[in-house]
Amino acid sequence: MQFRKFGNTDLLVSEIGFGAWAIGGGATIGTTSIGWGDANDVVSKEAIHAALNAGINFFDTADIYGLGHSEKILGETIGHNSNVIVATKVGNVGRNDQFTVDYSRQYILEACEQSLKRLKREIIDYYQLHTARLSQLHEGDCIEAMQRLESQGKIRYWGLSLNTFDPFPEADYLMNENLGNGFQLVLNILNQKALAILRTANEKGYGVIARMPLQFGLLTGKFNPDSKFPANDHRRNRLTAEVISKSSEALKPVWQLCDKYKITKVQLGLSYVLSYRQVSTVIPGIRTPEHVQQNTSGLVKLEFEDLKMIEQLGKTDFVPVLELIQQQG
Numbered sequence: 001m002q003f004r005k006f007g008n009t010d011l012l013v014s015e016i017g018f019g020a021w022a023i024g025g026g027a028t029i030g031t032t033s034i035g036w037g038d039a040n041d042v043v044s045k046e047a048i049h050a051a052l053n054a055g056i057n058f059f060d061t062a063d064i065y066g067l068g069h070s071e072k073i074l075g076e077t078i079g080h081n082s083n084v085i086v087a088t089k090v091g092n093v094g095r096n097d098q099f100t101v102d103y104s105r106q107y108i109l110e111a112c113e114q115s116l117k118r119l120k121r122e123i124i125d126y127y128q129l130h131t132a133r134l135s136q137l138h139e140g141d142c143i144e145a146m147q148r149l150e151s152q153g154k155i156r157y158w159g160l161s162l163n164t165f166d167p168f169p170e171a172d173y174l175m176n177e178n179l180g181n182g183f184q185l186v187l188n189i190l191n192q193k194a195l196a197i198l199r200t201a202n203e204k205g206y207g208v209i210a211r212m213p214l215q216f217g218l219l220t221g222k223f224n225p226d227s228k229f230p231a232n233d234h235r236r237n238r239l240t241a242e243v244i245s246k247s248s249e250a251l252k253p254v255w256q257l258c259d260k261y262k263i264t265k266v267q268l269g270l271s272y273v274l275s276y277r278q279v280s281t282v283i284p285g286i287r288t289p290e291h292v293q294q295n296t297s298g299l300v301k302l303e304f305e306d307l308k309m310i311e312q313l314g315k316t317d318f319v320p321v322l323e324l325i326q327q328q329g
Helices: 041-053 065-078 105-119 134-139 141-151 169-177 195-203 215-220 241-250 252-261 265-274 289-296 304-315 318-327
Strands: 003-005 012-014 058-060 085-090 092-095 098-101 124-130 155-161 182-186 207-211 281-283
Touching (some): 041 065, 041 289, 065 085, 065 105, 105 141, 124 141, 134 169, 155 169, 155 207, 169 195, 182 195, 195 207, 215 265, 241 252, 252 304, 265 281, 265 289
Parallel strands (some): 085 124, 124 155, 155 182
Antiparallel strands (some): 003 012, 092 098
């Protein structure tokens, strides 16, 4: 396992991190699924131990994942381990069977205490506002709360998990005001929108967590238009037959690189993201020991010409596919 520095902090994070959304299980808010289907807690814990054995030291979760269950599983497995770096998020809330957000000062302070208890830790290494919008940052309550938690020694560093498709004015605001320490953003072969802020974030000393490197599994090659997802899997409404079919067609030129580098589609997807030195860590979703093995082996540095070919497709062939994905939510 290789490691990279997280911005200007003293955190040294594994290039491959552990995305812990899926181990939260098939939670729902009202009738809306917010998970990835059922999860087996025993297998989830085996996956966490396999990740540690593979050299992964960065674990990313959120209090909304499994409505706290993801944090609980991590706490029961690695809460005592001071050698691992744990990041979690705050702001997305389920109330009265409705999904909503709360970035008030009081809620963030209280939610942090609950996360610490579930994680069985005295301090959160990296605390993130979970897709807060520019208006909420301008109001200042959430920023004041993060700064207070930092001064109280409840969190080491803080940052913002950015929205999926926006032009990222929130990132510009934090960087212009010199606030926070990092960003979590979506970056993968299909969705390259975040490339626009990578260099600036790096120059200003912000760490970068790349999420959704496999676009909910679209970039693994394991789905076809007939693939079905259970009712408690959020992909049921996102990975439609049309999305799968059109993305598969658009990605054909990219998959030729698998033969060139003698790697799988998963390895190509992760290698693409890590080919950008500005990325501190990439966090594929992991729920089994097999996922750990698949996500930590066979990684390569793509040649410049191949990276540019993928970027060019991102400006042309991938645009209608990404628009279709965005329509699905």
